[in-house]
Amino acid sequence: MRQGTEAVTTADHERLARARAGVAARPVSAVAEHNLASVLGDLGDFAGAEAATARALAKGGDAAETWLVRGRALQGLARLDEAEAALATAIARRPDYAVAHRDLAQLRWMRTADMRHALAAIAAAPATTDLIRVHATVLTEAGEGAAAAALLTRAVAARPGDPDLRLMAAAACGRQGDAPAQLAHATAALSLAPGSTGAAKAAVEALLHAGRAGEAAALAERLIAAIPDDQGAIALACTAWRLTGDPRHAAWCEDPALVSAATIPTPPGWPDLPAFLADLAADLAARHRWRTHPLEQSVRHGSQTQEDLARLDVPVLRALFAALDAPIAAHLGALGAGDDPVRRRLSGGYRFAGAWSVRLTPGGFHSDHVHPRGWLSSAFYVDLPDAVAQEPAGWLALGRPGVPTRPALGPLRHIRPRPGQLVLFPSWLWHGTEPFAGDATRLTVAFDLLPAE
Structure with missing residues (x-):
């Protein structure tokens, strides 16, 4: 194959070598085994990652992060019941662990297409911003977009100064066809976090939905000037240019x-x-x-x-x-x-x-x-x-x-x-x-x- 096409890169091999060296240097360390398991999981060696998490647990490790890595490895090995149990253990160790909640909700959702089952662990968890995101995401994927929008509207009412909640609410309202609410949430998010790329993109999307393509184009152009390789920003700029008849759309999208x-x-x-x-x-x-x-x-x-x-x-x-x-x-x-x-x-x-x-x-x-x-x-x-x-x-x-x-x-x-x-x-x-x-x-x-x- 051509130079540069390898999926496992030199940097990957170096990470793995360092992780193995860490285990060799600290043979009784649960943390070193966890670090090795994490790298092996990233590289798709699920059997190796599962074995390393087992050794970490045997050496006294019991961190939520180790149970997360173990759950992902077991899922990769198609040991799905065990994967669910491991992810549930990660949540038991840290009830607000949003990454583990998302993984467990997704695993249950993909296995069963049962929204209630997917959301069961979240129902008993703290209502953090990240967990509200997971809850709203599952509702949306299950076709309950109106319920997701209502959940986020209530969350914003309780915490109007949270820009992340505002961004989620903007997206949910957009999916429901409520352009004014989408624009209100997006502009509030941008005001609360003026340096946020996500807030700027949300504002562009809301402007496109509201029929204000010229303003959307101007904001999108500022975005791609600042982050020229951001694929989402480029897509939004091209959309605005198509609506305004800008020749850059033909040059970039119709070539x-x-x-x-x-x-x-x-x-x-x-x-x-x-x-x-x-x-x-x-x-x-x-x-x-x-x-x-x-x-x-x-x-x-x-x-x-x-x-x-x-x-x-x-x-x-x-x-x-x-x-x-x-x-x-x-x-x-x-x-x-x-x-x-x-x-x-x-x-x-x-x-x-x-x-x-x-x-x-x-x-x-x-x-x-x-x-x-x-x-x-x-x-x-x-x-x-x-x-x-x-x-x-x-x-x-x-x-x-x-x-x-x-x-x-x-x-x-x-x-x-x-x-x-x-x-x-x-x-x-x-x-x-x-x-x-x-x-x-x-x-x-x-x-x-x-x-x-």
């Missing part, structure tokens, strides 16, 4: 070279691409053990894997990421020079920054979104329902904003998915998937790329 679709070569060891895709689909199917989608993701009516596929030492997955190099390299090589947010960051290579799989069931779709931590994003099609033959069922939609605007805006284009095809596009370009009917599922792999360091 055909920024989007490519290509079929991968057949990886070595397989007779043809269909045989490889069949083996890949079988591996991915075993990872889709969930009943419903995770929290705060774009998936609706489907499931999403929870481990970083690019880090896993599994032959069919390693073959996939090796085969992806050719179309990625061709895409980068065809871009040429430019000052748009993709071309100006070209460094001669790339690295993976997270990879996952999504399986949509009939009626499923991706809501329109961007990838805030990416540079280039993707869709790789593994197995598709027959319904995609009928435009635009199950097709990729590009350019339709994932935030409400006045007037509403539709997609700039659709791309029909095909098995073995990789589609690449800027991470800041709004993208989603159209619903499809029938009785078959739609299986994909997606990943983000960053420029090579």
Whole structure:
């Protein structure tokens, strides 16, 4: 593969070496074992992380953080009952541990699609800002947006000076179509935290919803001047420019070279691409053990894997990421020079920054979104329902904003998915998937790329 494409980086190896050295230097230390477990978990070695947390506990460790790392490792090993128990123990050790509450709520939600079960631990927890966020998130994901907005409205009334609550309330009101309330909460958050990027973005979103695109553009332009690689800020600026007719929208969002679709070569060891895709689909199917989608993701009516596929030492997955190099390299090589947010960051290579799989069931779709931590994003099609033959069922939609605007805006284009095809596009370009009917599922792999360091 090209230099810089490795998923496990030199920095990862150095972190792991330091953690192992720490255990060797302090063989009776529970903290050293915890630190090793945390690194192993980050690298996708769930068996190693589980073993290290067991040693930490045996050495007297009982911290909430260790139980969290253990719960995540057990989840990665598909020992889901044990994972729930470990996360519940983390919460017992620290009742306001919001990260553990979120992990437990998400695990229960994905396993059961039962909102009450997902929220059971939060009901007895302190009403901190972070736990209110988890509560509202679960309500939203369960389709109870009005209840989430009401929860946040009550929280703001009790703590009107909390900018984080204001931001959450702004988003909830926006989803409910209440543009005036959204704008009121967003401007209050920006007044309370004038240096907050999140508050500034929330204000731009509210202005777009209120039909004040010129003001939204001015604020979004200040944002991207300050943080030029913020993918969410770029998306909001482009949305405002589309509404105001600014030519920068065409230059950044309608340039055909920024989007490519290509079929991968057949990886070595397989007779043809269909045989490889069949083996890949079988591996991915075993990872889709969930009943419903995770929290705060774009998936609706489907499931999403929870481990970083690019880090896993599994032959069919390693073959996939090796085969992806050719179309990625061709895409980068065809871009040429430019000052748009993709071309100006070209460094001669790339690295993976997270990879996952999504399986949509009939009626499923991706809501329109961007990838805030990416540079280039993707869709790789593994197995598709027959319904995609009928435009635009199950097709990729590009350019339709994932935030409400006045007037509403539709997609700039659709791309029909095909098995073995990789589609690449800027991470800041709004993208989603159209619903499809029938009785078959739609299986994909997606990943983000960053420029090579």
